[in-house]
Amino acid sequence: MSVKKKLGLGIAAAALGISLVGGGTFAYFSDTEVSNNTFAAGTLDLAVNPSVVIDVDNLKPGDVMVREFALENNGSLDISTIDLATAYNVVDANGDNTDDFGKHIKVLFLENADKTGDGWVIGDYNDIISETTLYDLQNMTPDAVENLNHWITELLGLGGEDSGLAAGATDSMYVAFEFVDNEKDQNEFQGDALELEWTFTAHQTEGEER
Template identity: 85%
Template sequence: MSIKKKLGLGIASAALGISLVGGGTFAYFSDTEVTNSTFAAGTLDLAANPTTIIDVKDIKPGDTMVREFKLENNGSLDIATIDLLTKYTVTDANSNNKDDFGKHIKVLFLENADKTGDGWVIGDYNDVISETTLYDLQNMTPDAVENLNHWLTELLGLGGEDSGLKAGSSDNMYVAFEFVDNEADQNEFQGDSLALEWTFTAHQTEGESK
């Protein structure tokens, strides 16, 4: 056998011996602990009470209508904002109508009384909608639970809730509609009807450390 073969066999035998020794003598302590975690999502549950805010017949130009309703947060999460979207359909009694009935129905105000606080006393109301026709309101998305006068109520100590709607709470809303009398011929609206749909969409607050 050549010298090279003898050296090769010697190196292989030595490596095998080291491997066996290492495998036979290596030992360690161990301990195992199992943890369990859960993640439960909260809920956004917005309700309007009542769901029919107004149902009125036989109105004429100059009539005003005031109604009250509540926005309720029945979920487990606080609500940051509530967007109000307006949609309506008009049923014309006459085929010769040239104008949109929605241009003549005005929201005089939509007042969030809980955000106003003692502002009632000084007449500084929290009107999330003010002097706006239903026609124009279609292109707006006011926040129904925003405190528009937060800086003033805080400065004067008038109270009033912060913007948003906390879980388990509600806001009292007052709304006034007017069939506008434009002091012109409005005979084309006789017998017409308007179905108003207000959609309130709640949005969560920002994420936070838990």
């Protein structure tokens, strides 16, 4: 075969190859759609109103103090539990204390009125805390939004909210403190102060299929 024929066949083969490549690249239909998606997290936003539950001075043994406050869920997520932690600091005015002032301050009750429902009528209170000193309360973490008597309120149809705190909801709380008069010499506490810190920690409900 002459050089001209070989050259001609090579050019023809190259042209055919380009044609096939072109056909393989563009000889089909296509369609494209874009999906834009979003994952937005909710919020837990617990408020205590007022933030200072009690501020009292000039106390003497035997005094009882009743206060009202609210737990507010200002977030977008339901709250399952609210743990209450207790810590305090005693300011010993005279440096003569032989006992812990916290053993002489008693929490008579911490009542969640919204969980009680009509139980107020029959005295079936939902006491989150009942008859304990601040000293002992340091080792407890009660759930401030638990319905402790749900089986009674359901059985008798007395109402009362379920445990937890729904988004946008508020629970009314009542608390009573007592400076216990133990009928003994308590002069060491004259002029002393007890600085109480209550920390409320909210927890989310369980995850679910969405």
